[in-house]
Amino acid sequence: MLQDFTAVLHGYWSQLLYMLPRLLLAAVVMGGVWVGAGRLRSWLAAKLSTHSDDPLLTDFLTQVGRWVLVLIGIAIALNIMGFTGVVSGILGAAGLSAFVVGFAFKDIAENFLAGIILAFNRPFGINDTVKIQDMFGQITKLNLRTTEMGTFDGRDISIPNAIVLKEPLVNYTRDGFIRQDFVVGVDYDDDVAAAIALILEQVRQEPEVLTDREPFAVIDELAASTVNLKVFFWTDTEDYRRATLELRSRVMNRVKKALMEGGYALPPDILELRLPNKMPAIPIQVAVAQPGTLADPPEDPKKPGINPTASPGASLGPS
CATH class of the missing domain: 3.30.70.100 (Alpha-Beta Plaits)
Incomplete structure (x- = not known):
């Protein structure tokens, strides 16, 4: 048993030594592709900005170009490691896999396609003030999946591109x-x-x-x-x-x-108070204080709640 185990380990070690140069080469290729993708993004941004005055479209296209180069690098690395069959299988089963993946990631694919349409249709630009549903603020960025918005009360909102494309959009700053x-x-x-x-x-x-x-x-x-x-x-x-x-x-x-x-009056709203005609009279008390004092006049014990100094018939009732 020990000899069999040693033979298996020896076989794995031999395969590792055989694959090691390919693994190192694939790693170097992926590193170069990753660095090249960053350089490509900067180069595309510089080139597109000279031919287009829309930073939103420029940023979106540079993101797409970067990820396309990364996917190509992954395919090359798999071929170097001897996984040509895997790559061919992936490409050959693209029809079925596209259906399955598209169904599983329907929202992601929908938002990605909506982002492409928004990038070329351009219903808004960077720093445009827009209203989408009940969200109101300035557009800050268009990503592959979401549209970034900053509100005037300091909130950052990520809106799926499909919603931006489907819902009515009011642009307050496009016309100037x-x-x-x-x-x-x-x-x-x-x-x-x-x-x-x-x-x-x-x-x-x-x-x-x-x-x-x-x-x-x-x-x-x-x-x-x-x-x-x-x-x-x-x-x-x-x-x-x-x-x-x-x-x-x-x-x-x-x-x-x-x-x-200028002497113009700015009157407030006038409210008219109407009392029912059959409303009973409400007795009121009129306090008459002596000059220099705040003392209340004495009440008539025979007529509780009514001040003898009040004028006859003083009441709040229907006119």
Whole structure:
């Protein structure tokens, strides 16, 4: 038994010595391919960036080129080690394996193909502000499987490419400008036309408001206590937060100050309180304190809850 075991070990050792040069050569090839893949990615990025102004497409294509070279290197290494039959079997069974693997990794394959379509279709670019479903933020990167988004409250979201491709996508920055609006209410006794002229004058004075697209204001609603004016203006969207949220706040503050300084009333909403006609009278107590004191007047013991100093008939009831 010991002789058989020794013979087996000797056979394995002989095979190892026979395969060792091939293993070393395959390792050298894989190392060279890995380094070459990194160099290829840098070279492709430099070449594509000179012919394309879309960094999103450039990054995606460099990733694809790198992994294609790595897969070719793996096939060469297997051939060097004598696994030509394995490689041929893999390639020969590509049809069946593609079905099986495609079914097992359906989502991965779907997201990969969606990433290719997004890379060439380009519905957004790097740093574009978009909304996908209820997710709102800036695009930071397009990977082989996911689209990376950074929200304005500091969250990083990875969205599967298939969702990005299938769902409606709203791009707020692709055209370079966006329209903003807000509502301001003035009193019914105010001159509405003069108020609109003053508002538009203040809007035009804000440097970041686009002047080639004229701002305007209209009467939006005749509310209970105010005439509501809706103001529209256009702004650049290179920096969405600064060009929309911060600018809108500054414009509204400027308009508020100008209206108040111009003598225009900005009344709050008026709420009308109606009491039922058959509601019973509710007695109230009117406290009359002597000058310089905070003492409550004495109560009439014969009429609890009613102050004798109150005017006759003082009650809260139906008018």
